[in-house]
Amino acid sequence: MKIIVTKNDIQGGAKAFELFEKGIKNGAKVLGLATGSTPEPLYQNWVESDLNCNNLISINLDEYVGLKPDDPQSYHYFMQKHLFDKKPFKKTYVPDGTASDVAQACKDYDQIIKDNPIDIQLLGIGRNGHIAFNEPGTPFDIGTHEVKLTENTIKANSRFFDSIDDVPKSAICMGTANIMQSKSIVLMAFGEKKAHAVKEMIEGPITEEVPASILQKHPDVTVIVDEAAASELDDKYKK
Numbered sequence: 001m002k003i004i005v006t007k008n009d010i011q012g013g014a015k016a017f018e019l020f021e022k023g024i025k026n027g028a029k030v031l032g033l034a035t036g037s038t039p040e041p042l043y044q045n046w047v048e049s050d051l052n053c054n055n056l057i058s059i060n061l062d063e064y065v066g067l068k069p070d071d072p073q074s075y076h077y078f079m080q081k082h083l084f085d086k087k088p089f090k091k092t093y094v095p096d097g098t099a100s101d102v103a104q105a106c107k108d109y110d111q112i113i114k115d116n117p118i119d120i121q122l123l124g125i126g127r128n129g130h131i132a133f134n135e136p137g138t139p140f141d142i143g144t145h146e147v148k149l150t151e152n153t154i155k156a157n158s159r160f161f162d163s164i165d166d167v168p169k170s171a172i173c174m175g176t177a178n179i180m181q182s183k184s185i186v187l188m189a190f191g192e193k194k195a196h197a198v199k200e201m202i203e204g205p206i207t208e209e210v211p212a213s214i215l216q217k218h219p220d221v222t223v224i225v226d227e228a229a230a231s232e233l234d235d236k237y238k239k
């Protein structure tokens, strides 16, 4: 894993954008994209840039079950607002949280990923080490699936909702196996609340209890962390 430590999230977002821009200029066509507060500085750099996205395909990691695309808390809405409205892509995919047959929607999403292998996958990380919504204990070898969100995640994500009761209880999300098939991965983490998860991901054992730890096995991962998120890391990673 390549670790880049930046002063803060603004610099981290700029660095992540540099990596995406370079990758796209070198031929990356399919991007795996993520939501949450972490990628916002990246998307801000993106929309302010002159990067043309007309030939790009995006495949998002996850979506809440039950939220319509025009629901302001949905990940569809987030992506439109932060990126796609300002930078139109050739095609964008986000899991269908309103599908009547969720199992079929998951299979369809696996097929989309198979047909469009991801060149660069963007990830954030949850405080418990989750990636996308792959919670601790999720098998490493599964594809897109419906996941019941843990109380920790519901609590952490309730900051985006009026009340904790409004947070959906489940989501459709790419599996760890889908993520590991991406050619390259850029993971961003900012703030001291992520410091422990970052340490476990990089220095801890590879275990399904820390979903992000599987990334130690991927040949091309860049981790962009600010000083706060890097604070628990061994000094040798901070150079």
Ligand SMILES: N[C@@H]1[C@@H](O)[C@H](O)[C@@H](COP(=O)(O)O)O[C@@H]1O
Residues within 6 Å of the ligand: 034, 035, 036, 037, 038, 039, 061, 062, 123, 124, 125, 126, 127, 131, 132, 133, 153, 157
């Ligand atoms: N499904 C998302 C993840 O993809 C994201 O990485 C995580 C962290 O969110 P944030 O970046 O807001 O800390 O939150 C959610 O659970």
